[in-house]
Amino acid sequence: MDHPTEDVLAGVGPRLRALRRARNATLAALADETGLTASTLSRLENGRLRPTLEQLLPLARAYGVPLDDLVAAPPTGDPRIHLRPVRRSGLVMVPLTRRAGGVQAYKVIYPPAGRASTTHLQTHEGYEWFYVLDGDVRFVLGEQEFRLGAGEAAEFDTRVPHWIGSAGSRPTELLALFGPQGERVHMAPSGH
Missing domain, CATH: 2.60.120.10 (Jelly Rolls)
Structure with missing residues (x-):
């Protein structure tokens, strides 16, 4: 039986890669901006490293997206509308x-x-x-x-x-x- 957490974490790498490519940023430039190493960023994007909160927070800040977007968090029943201009x-x-x-x-x-x-x-x-x-x-x-x-x-x-x-x-x-x-x-x- 698949574990829902594994499914969520498996999708983080492709989302990180897509965000970086959309910005036309290199791994080195993103490493400078986030304080993470280029090697760590590469392994996160390729799914060879399981992301931690300490790694995702600076990435969410760098990309200007909510943390929930990086992990494609399921709806929580929160009635608030999350607007995307x-x-x-x-x-x-x-x-x-x-x-x-x-x-x-x-x-x-x-x-x-x-x-x-x-x-x-x-x-x-x-x-x-x-x-x-x-x-x-x-x-x-x-x-x-x-x-x-x-x-x-x-x-x-x-x-x-x-x-x-x-x-x-x-x-x-x-x-x-x-x-x-x-x-x-x-x-x-x-x-x-």
């Missing part, structure tokens, strides 16, 4: 839902408006709703342009050419819901 075209998108299909929720952070802030309208299938958490938003929908502040929301068909960006000199934060065509967010009027 994604950077795209200057935006930071934090997925708040995990299921495929249906409505997807994101926290989106737009960088401050720049001097050469360009507006590239886009279209795609779906429907979007967003709520401004902080900052000011410049929202272009077709031929119309809107400015929304904290506490305001918008809902639109994403087949209409649109663009969303920060309108101010500081980042703007939104809560955004994206859904397949035809799925709309319906909010009850306040007081109901």
